[in-house]
Amino acid sequence: MSDSYSRREFLGAASGLTAGVALGPGVLAARSAPAIHIRPAAMNVVVASANGLRGVQRAGELLDQGMDTLDAAIEGVKIQELDPDDMSVGYGGLPNEEGIVQLDSSCMHGPTRRAGAVASLEGIKTPSVVAKYVLLYTDHVLLVGPGAKRFALSYGFQEEDLLTDRAREAWLRWRARRGPDDNWLEVPDDEQLSREEHGTININAVNASGDVSSVTTTSGLSWKIPGRVGDSPIIGAGQYTDNDVGAAGSTGRGEACIKACGAFLTVEFMRRGMGPSDAALETMRRVVSTTEARLLDERGRPRFGLNFYAVNKKGEFGGASMFAGARYAAWDGTEAKHHDAAYLFERER
Numbered sequence: 001m002s003d004s005y006s007r008r009e010f011l012g013a014a015s016g017l018t019a020g021v022a023l024g025p026g027v028l029a030a031r032s033a034p035a036i037h038i039r040p041a042a043m044n045v046v047v048a049s050a051n052g053l054r055g056v057q058r059a060g061e062l063l064d065q066g067m068d069t070l071d072a073a074i075e076g077v078k079i080q081e082l083d084p085d086d087m088s089v090g091y092g093g094l095p096n097e098e099g100i101v102q103l104d105s106s107c108m109h110g111p112t113r114r115a116g117a118v119a120s121l122e123g124i125k126t127p128s129v130v131a132k133y134v135l136l137y138t139d140h141v142l143l144v145g146p147g148a149k150r151f152a153l154s155y156g157f158q159e160e161d162l163l164t165d166r167a168r169e170a171w172l173r174w175r176a177r178r179g180p181d182d183n184w185l186e187v188p189d190d191e192q193l194s195r196e197e198h199g200t201i202n203i204n205a206v207n208a209s210g211d212v213s214s215v216t217t218t219s220g221l222s223w224k225i226p227g228r229v230g231d232s233p234i235i236g237a238g239q240y241t242d243n244d245v246g247a248a249g250s251t252g253r254g255e256a257c258i259k260a261c262g263a264f265l266t267v268e269f270m271r272r273g274m275g276p277s278d279a280a281l282e283t284m285r286r287v288v289s290t291t292e293a294r295l296l297d298e299r300g301r302p303r304f305g306l307n308f309y310a311v312n313k314k315g316e317f318g319g320a321s322m323f324a325g326a327r328y329a330a331w332d333g334t335e336a337k338h339h340d341a342a343y344l345f346e347r348e349r
Contacts, residue, residue: 040210041315043333046076047276048203049251049309051086053329053336054079055203060331063207070109070213073203074128077217080201081126084164088199091125092164093219096226099171101162103127104233105217106142107135110243115141118148119233120226123159128217130157131233141235145227174223200232202239202249204311212313214239214247214263221254230254236264245271246313248280252306252322256295260287266310276310277318277342283308284320284344301345323347 044063046056055076062072081090095101105127106117116135121127130152134143143151200218216238220230231237231254239249240263248266250257262283269279291302309328311317319328319341326341
């Protein structure tokens with residue numbers, strides 16, 4: 001357990017358990033969710049979205065050094081948050097329709113059963129760390145917009161311009177093609193343009209003691225309506241951890257994941273005995289069943305992409321995608337590798 005989680009907090013949780021046991025006859029103690037009995041992992045394991053190859057390597061190395069699972073996972077996602085060449089996360093992320101970068105993140109710490117999140121955060125490069133501070137220092141779970149920014153600044157985070165020259169150019173090109181009747185000059189059809197994109201990084205970690213944590217962070221859908229929030233900062237959608245079972249997270253179309261409570265549902269399928277890949281694939285089926293007709297093609301397949309990543313308490317990991325060809329990153333104590341994800345549909349040839 002790292003310095004982030006105090007001895008007082010740990011002892012307080014332990015005393016709370018003792019008090020629950022000591023309740024007198026006729027008093028119903030609060031029950032936790034039913035859990036299957038799973039042996040702890042024999043090694044440290046980290047699984048992430050495909051862009052998290054460096055992140056899982058870093059997080060795994062830190063777990064080997066004894067770092068807490070949440071701290072290690074956040075150090076992993078920070079690599080992408082601070083990388084100006086990753087246009088889907090943190091610094092360098094693509095902006096909303098007004099040219100403003102708004103970031104979302106959430107995290108959960110299995111051992112303490114705590115969660116923290118921020119949404120529509122502007123001017124702070126590492127929203128994952130701000131989300132962790134919400135977890136550590138407040139009685140809340142989610143802070144949004146200007147309030148989230150003020151909270152971050154109060155803890156010493158530095159406000160910075162997150163819109164890089166590369167992201168600004170992409171935004172200007174998109175803006176130039178919004179409509180034929182506006183005041184912007186048309187860009188020639190044969191000139192390369194930025195399309196609408198969404199990207200995210202999710203990392204889930206379990207250590208050899210069986211403690212689990214997860215974190216997801218993103219700049220969200222490019223050119224989004226200001227204030228739009230996807231699944232990444234929503235506990236149970238963009239990521240979810242149950243220290244009795246495991247953790248899961250997602251990337252892709254956030255609106256679809258929110259409606260299915262995707263990360264929570266994947267962990268629940270693992271609770272019932274499914275392996276991580278099978279659990280993620282079953283959640284994908286649920287997503288399809290909750291998708292409105294306008295987002296389905298003539299064959300009943302979604303017109304969007306979505307991915308889930310999962311690890312259980314034993315250290316088994318996996319991932320699933322809506323369509324064939326997706327990959328995810330994992331570190332199992334040796335080296336970071338990409339793995340092929342399970343999938344529901346073949347891609348059109």
